[in-house]
Amino acid sequence: MPSLEHHDTIRAVAWDAGILRLLDQRRLPFIETYLQCRCADDVAVAIRDLAVRGAPAIGIAAAWGVVLAARRGETFAAAIATLRAARPTAVNLQWALDRMHTRVAEGADADMLEREAQAIQAEDLAANRRMGELGAALLAPGSGVLTHCNTGSLATAGFGTALGVIRAGFACGKIVHVYAGETRPWLQGARLTMWELQRDGIPATLIADSAAAHLMKTRSNTAGAVQWVIVGADRIAANGDTANKIGTCQLAICARHHGVKFMVVAPSSTCDASTPSGDRIEIELRDPDELLSMAGQRTVVSGAQAWNPVFDVTPHSLIDAIVTERGVIERPDAARLRAVLGA
Numbered sequence: 001m002p003s004l005e006h007h008d009t010i011r012a013v014a015w016d017a018g019i020l021r022l023l024d025q026r027r028l029p030f031i032e033t034y035l036q037c038r039c040a041d042d043v044a045v046a047i048r049d050l051a052v053r054g055a056p057a058i059g060i061a062a063a064w065g066v067v068l069a070a071r072r073g074e075t076f077a078a079a080i081a082t083l084r085a086a087r088p089t090a091v092n093l094q095w096a097l098d099r100m101h102t103r104v105a106e107g108a109d110a111d112m113l114e115r116e117a118q119a120i121q122a123e124d125l126a127a128n129r130r131m132g133e134l135g136a137a138l139l140a141p142g143s144g145v146l147t148h149c150n151t152g153s154l155a156t157a158g159f160g161t162a163l164g165v166i167r168a169g170f171a172c173g174k175i176v177h178v179y180a181g182e183t184r185p186w187l188q189g190a191r192l193t194m195w196e197l198q199r200d201g202i203p204a205t206l207i208a209d210s211a212a213a214h215l216m217k218t219r220s221n222t223a224g225a226v227q228w229v230i231v232g233a234d235r236i237a238a239n240g241d242t243a244n245k246i247g248t249c250q251l252a253i254c255a256r257h258h259g260v261k262f263m264v265v266a267p268s269s270t271c272d273a274s275t276p277s278g279d280r281i282e283i284e285l286r287d288p289d290e291l292l293s294m295a296g297q298r299t300v301v302s303g304a305q306a307w308n309p310v311f312d313v314t315p316h317s318l319i320d321a322i323v324t325e326r327g328v329i330e331r332p333d334a335a336r337l338r339a340v341l342g343a
């Protein structure tokens with residue numbers, strides 16, 4: 001694998017002498033500014049309001065929120081409960097808080113909790129590098145791919161999950177072109193993924209979310225067009241059903257219809273063996289106002305209603321491969337997931 005250092009330059013979550021600094025993703029791509037979180041409540045608000053977002057990144061930020069609570073002498077139970085309630089769908093948030101809670105219950109002091117948060121962050125970066133290698137190995141040279149939402153350095157400790165596979169695939173010549181869906185209503189694809197890809201010099205084309213079926217239909221047989229859809233995940237149930245950004249399921253349906261392969265890339269911290277199938281995953285509903293306006297400008301007639309679920313569930317039968325740092329699960333089902341991930 002060629003050197004990937006110049007593909008790993010962004011850090012969205014940084015611990016800096018007792019303060020958690022979060023790259024404010026609401027203001028990207030035009031303004032690069034950091035929020036400073038000094039208590040667990042600051043972190044919970046940043047997660048809820050999407051200043052930090054992406055399943056692994058919110059887990060890491062929440063772990064640092066527990067460290068802030070320890071440093072300030074806050075009540076752990078209250079701090080953890082507030083952080084836990086910030087967003088419901090990404091299991092990484094619960095996973096990281098469970099891990100910190102276990103250390104608290106063992107009597108860990110603030111220094112020990114700081115080391116645990118650092119370990120969570122370092123393990124995520126290492127997992128992303130490994131998944132990059134494993135995912136890129138599935139691709140044929142000269143491939144084009146379509147991705148959705150943002151799964152890059154901004155959404156993780158660094159490098160990214162699906163975007164990590166894209167980075168690794170580009171570095172070794174497997175990927176020659178990337179299409180990114182804009183990801184209405186919050187525009188993670190347009191604002192964040194295009195920013196990351198352009199910084200890395202990876203050839204990328206933005207499409208409207210509604211152009212995906214047409215892209216697959218007209219270009220799936222063209223060299224450098226779309227042979228794979230590669231996405232991340234917020235929670236993978238025990239049978240492989242996968243919750244991810246709203247619009248992912250329709251991409252999987254289109255991909256199967258057009259003979260395009262569908263890959264999910266996520267660390268084992270996103271896999272939730274206690275949720276048997278996708279219909280048991282809570283889907284976050286956000287404020288309808290996110291749909292009724294754009295860039296602060298109302299676009300819909302006043303009095304109109306909107307429904308704003310921000311994740312959906314792709315059935316495991318539509319997924320060709322789930323890539324984790326522990327291995328690749330092809331044609332995933334409960335038995336195949338257990339074989340790679342354990343119980």
Ligand code: MRU
Nearest residue numbers: 053054055151155161232233245
């Ligand atoms: O609402 P967001 O921006 O937090 O949603 C993010 C996604 O859906 C990502 O695809 C997922 O968290 C994986 S990020 C590595």
